[in-house]
Amino acid sequence: MTVIERPSIDFLTRPKRLFIGGEWVDGTDTFLTSDPATGEVLAEIPVAGPAQIDQAVEAARHAFDNGWRDMAPTERQRLIWGLGDLLDQHKDEFAVLEVLDNGKPLWEAELVDIALSIEILRYYAGWATKIHGDLLPNSIPGLISLRKREPIGVVGAIAPWNFPLLEIIYKLGPALAAGCTVVGKPATWTPLTTLRFAELVNEAGIPPGVINIVTGPGPEVGAAIASHPGIDKVAFTGQTSTGQEILRQAIPTLKRVSLELGGKSPNVVFADAHREAAMAGAFGGAFFNQGQACVAGSRLFVEDAIADEFAEELTEKAKGVCLGQGLNPDSQMGPLVSASHRETVKGHIATAAGGGAEIVAGGREAVVDGLEGGYFLEPTVVDRVTNDMTVAQEEIFGPVVSILRFTDWEELISLANDVRYGLAAGVWTSDVNKALKFADAVRAGTVWINTYGMFDVAVPFGGHKMSGFGGRELGEEALDAYLQPKSIWIDTEAVIPTQGQGISR
Ligand code: NAD
Secondary structure (H helix, E strand, O other): OOOOOOOOOHHHHOOOOEEEOOEEEOOOEEEEEEOOOOOOEEEEEEEOOHHHHHHHHHHHHHHHHHHHOOOOHHHHHHHHHHHHHHHHHOHHHHHHHHHHHHOOOHHHHHHHHHHHHHHHHHHHHHHOOOOOOEEEOOOOOOEEEEEEEEEOOEEEEEOOOOOHHHHHHHHHHHHHHHOOEEEEEOOOOOOHHHHHHHHHHHHOOOOOOOEEEOOOOHHHHHHHHHHOOOOOEEEEEOOHHHHHHHHHHHOOOOOEEEEEOOOOOEEEEOOOOOHHHHHHHHHHHHHHHHHOOOOOOOEEEEEHHHHHHHHHHHHHHHHOOOEOOOOOOOOOEOOOOOHHHHHHHHHHHHHHHHOOOEEEEOOOEOOEOOEOOOOOEOOEEEEOOOOOOHHHHOOOOOOEEEEEEEOOHHHHHHHHHOOOEEOEEEEEOOOHHHHHHHHHHOOOOEEEEOOOOOOOOOOOEOOEEOOEEOOOEOOHHHHHHHEEEEEEEEEOOOOOOHHHOOOOO
């Protein structure tokens, strides 16, 4: 495989700083971010200390109280739209940066990460002018009651590394449209696109302090955001265990929290499915983004009648995958995000093998010619998995798919739901009734029928059970997580309060 030289991107050579109150600020320390395809360092990134986090929160509060909250919605709409336009103008650079920092294939960064980020900004720009309250019917003569929907305030947005910029934008779009200001933190392995995005903020004319970006380790910088008394709401995406920690950190200040967490999604193939489509869905569902996707269809349930054939075909397909640098158009899959994450995934594979499952494809580190320092792992198919095995229960977050066989409906539903997560599910069948029955029965926030992994700005996304908490992302529903209701009463007839007590009821 040809090794593509790192493209020269001016941003990579510029010193990286925190973006606070519209200005570039030094951190207290630094860490390195590297290219997972080569292991080479890409840039030195600042760590925000407590003083800088306080400064970012103060800047966000000031911007909230002095302009952003009360700005004419048409103006807010124009500014958010402008930010989307700027991202669009620089989309090629952003896609390449995402590939370099995360390792994913370029087509994916272009079509998913960056294209969806642009669409989200434009979609929520439109919502800025459409958020409204209502006039509520009450039963008290002469009194009018109104419900306003107000922005919650300063939002802490904490993102994972698998869709680095996109996960920040998921939160930023609805937060800005609602009139909130933001302190955002990208994951430590993938900070580059978020820092580059911060450079567009002033250019777009967004007032200082509306968007602030701080970087650094989760247990320090993330925890400082989640526990900060000046932050009104935390929007978090990451592991379920970190989400639980965030909730604990938020308790003393009782801030609002929304959590998008892990998954272990069942992807079900019935014998009557369109075979080619189901195979593509099983493969893509498991290996998209190197399997580093919260919605990965990592539990592949195949009806017994076709299971041997299906497993064999999937195994061959996995063995044929071309691994390489994300910038190389021949690469079907890139490296995992880091050496330590690859070790974690390998640990899961070893546990599966030790527990009696069969590793029928992959399972080992892969060495790509010219990229010996990269964190590649062979796409892995694990067969003969039973639902009680760790490999069927724990989120692996790597290119590992487990095949589970089923024979009847009750067994399938009980197995599909017998997991602590409930993020997504897929079903492949030519029987529409069966598909809809499955969609009703499965405990998941999203169900894909004869497709997998579809997302759109207008369609809400989030998890049931331990996959989500406190709201949804995308669609109109995402706005709710950044708004709070306020009830207003007006006495139109100067009614004297009942018995002079100053209350009417
Ligand atoms: P993670 O929980 O390790 O980290 C997520 C973010 O939280 C990072 O910015 C990290 O620095 C920060 N963080 C870490 N420890 C913290 C702490 N103690 N306090 C505050 N912040 C802390 O998750 P990850 O490994 O970056 O991402 C992978 C996980 O994200 C997977 O479980 C995946 O399923 C999940 N995910 C979920 C969705 C969804 O929409 N449900 C989408 C993408 C990823």
